[in-house]
Amino acid sequence: MTADNSRVVTILCLLTLVLEGYDVVMYGTVVPSLLEYEPWGLTASEIGWLGSILGLGMLAGALLAASFGDRMGRRRTLLISVTVFSAAMTVCAATRDYEVFAVSRFAVGVGIGFLMPTATAAIVEFAPAAWRNRAVSLGFAGTSVGGIAAGLLSVWLIPTLGFHAMFWAGALPAILLIPALWLLFPQAPAGAPRGLPMVTPPDQAPKIALSQVFQAANARTTLSYWALMVICLLLIFGTVTWLPKLMGGAGYSVAAALTFLLVLNIGGLIGTLSGGWLADRFGVQAIIVAGFLAAGLALFGLICKPPTLVACLLVVVAGSGTVGTQILLNAWVASSYPATCRAAGVGLALGVGRLGAIAGPTYGGYVISAGAGYSWQLAAFALPAVAAAVIASTVRPRPPEFSAETQ
Known part of the structure; x- marks a missing residue:
């Protein structure tokens, strides 16, 4: 493991966590538009329920990460989480069916919930001990950056293109990030000389209880x-x-x-x-x-x-x-x-x-x-x-x- 690998992992995790921060804040910016969206005719309580769906999905995703994240490896798990997130955001942006939208919001939460513990573990494992906490803080600054981006984009995207554009703005960067993770995220080297030991290969890992x-x-x-x-x-x-x-x-x-x-x-x-x-x-x-x-x-x-x-x-x-x-x-x-x-x-x-x-x-x-x-x-x-x-x-x-x- 090298310092260069640590920087690459931290930056890639930061970019994935921008997506998480964007989505959490973005939903609040589209609530007024959802209330006025006549085809669905949603009430305030239904809007609140949609917000809870995301949290439930995040809970499910975090528990899935607890069950499978260590056995699958960080790179593969990040790829899966970003793929689920981007696919679900794309459906949210494209659908005009309320039920499909609701299920997709749950899937977005699953992707986010799967992402956060995996990103944390990856940064901790690749970062040298001397600046491990700073690396985690830098990576997770992405959540705040994503939230700020959602607030700024909502000012002109929603009035000009409608609330669906906010979902497209979250989906498209996620789709672009998948190839970057595939090509750039380093594999865990055997016998890493510095930092924390890497996750056990999936075929050798014991079942985590x-x-x-x-x-x-x-x-x-x-x-x-x-x-x-x-x-x-x-x-x-x-x-x-x-x-x-x-x-x-x-x-x-x-x-x-x-x-x-x-x-x-x-x-x-x-x-x-x-x-x-x-x-x-x-x-x-x-x-x-x-x-x-x-x-x-x-x-x-x-x-x-x-x-x-x-x-x-x-x-x-x-x-x-x-x-x-x-x-x-x-x-x-x-x-x-x-x-x-x-x-x-x-x-x-x-x-x-x-x-x-x-x-x-x-x-x-x-x-x-x-x-x-x-x-x-x-x-x-x-x-x-x-x-x-x-x-x-x-x-x-x-x-x-x-x-x-x-x-």
Whole structure:
């Protein structure tokens, strides 16, 4: 394994993760158009159900990655995930049938869910130990880049070409990426001299059992990772859904309330890019604890209804401490398992964590509909962040036996 291979893998994974970030944000941009699309006549609840389909597909994809990712190899798994994603996005763009569209949205989620744990494992395995966390953070910055691209494209694509054009814009780059993965993604060399050992060839790999994942990092650590994933994704999806309404209810203008959502994503990008460097310098666990704690304190700070500029700075911290921390969680989990069950460990953690992504918007809606005041609404998101910091500080992972690193 060479540094050049590490760079190629990181860049290719970054490009695939741009697709994931694009799709998650893109769906929100087409919701108004879907509500006005007369041939389907969708209600708001049906639109919400379509959004949940993606999350369920991501859950299924993550669990599939946990079952088969380590045995199939990173290159083959990435090719399959991008192929499924691009095919499903193409159907979404071309179909005018609601049922076909709904099934395709589920398939898009499966491709995304399969992609994320595989990309994490691939970057971790090819990157030298000295900058592994930075490599993962750089690769996963693609999710923020994709989200920004979706927001920018929606401004002129939807008014001029309609909402289907947003799906074409996600499908076509995916189709172009497949040949690049096929030609450029390096095969795992035997007896790699540096970095983490490569995944076992598919015909030699043992069947991965859930018990092996629990044994590799011990049951308590694995369950702690699952809890952290659930809380982090609940915070991300919950705040993305409800932050504008919460801030509008606090008396901020409509324009400012919408700006907070953009600022939240900017904070996520800052946290993603800086988190890896900080983790390599001070340790990934310490930065994850600090990230969760900072996000919780920032959300508590918003309860005071500070001036708009101060509020924006607090929202940047909240975004950095949630989205940025999620990326570091992926790296932390991946580095805690040996190569024989790394994708299984990450896939299971992300799969369970998807429950938080599905529950986040519903959780926020319940708190708001229950009649809680502004302070309690924000506290409902701040408290889980602080709880996650406590959980992360108590984790004592057992380092896996990475023989290649000890040579």
